[in-house]
Amino acid sequence: RKEVEQDPGPFNVPEGATVAFNCTYSNSASQSFFWYRQDCRKEPKLLMSVYSSGNEDGRFTAQLNRASQYISLLIRDSKLSDSATYLCVVLREYGNKLVFGAGTILRVKS
């Protein structure tokens, strides 16, 4: 079983749509969780950290369910510029190794 699993997509949505991505992780000792965004052939860029209480940053909302080992990202009012690959990333309890999911492709169309 992969340590971090994501639906690869692609998700094709119109501008203004709301889209949700899900991610599961297998290591229950994982302590920190992140969503990164990656544009084609570019570096991963931190979108937001994910906290147990849930957190929101503008149009983006992230949720963590430790019992189910499940992380989600909700994007409201999608923009063309949101088109990218969204990476679910987990930090293990010990060490500093980030474990990446394979990513979910989002395409926002006008």
Place this chain on the structure above:
Amino acid sequence: EPEVTQTPSHQVTQMGQEVILRCVPISNHLYFYWYRQILGQKVEFLVSFYNNEISEKSEIFDDQFSVERPDGSNFTLKIRSTKLEDSAMYFCASGRTSGYNEQFFGPGTRLTVL
């Protein structure tokens, strides 16, 4: 806003040659990392470095790989004898502290081994 920088942006080399990839982490960061991404695949951890020594490395990081912080600003990844399968994007990252803090990535070096 401070950022991680990497040079060169693209390196082409012949199989068996040595390459050195260079990174300048964010200045007040103490933890440094190398990751790689083979085209079409996920980002994979190679090595973490703190206090002038390796703190963790993956099974990919074999004897052909080494890292060094030769001065107060640079962080390098050396591949001693490159193989075709080393062709990938190599990302340097840095973090202010360990554990819960975020890691920030440089723009990457695309390594092509012929």
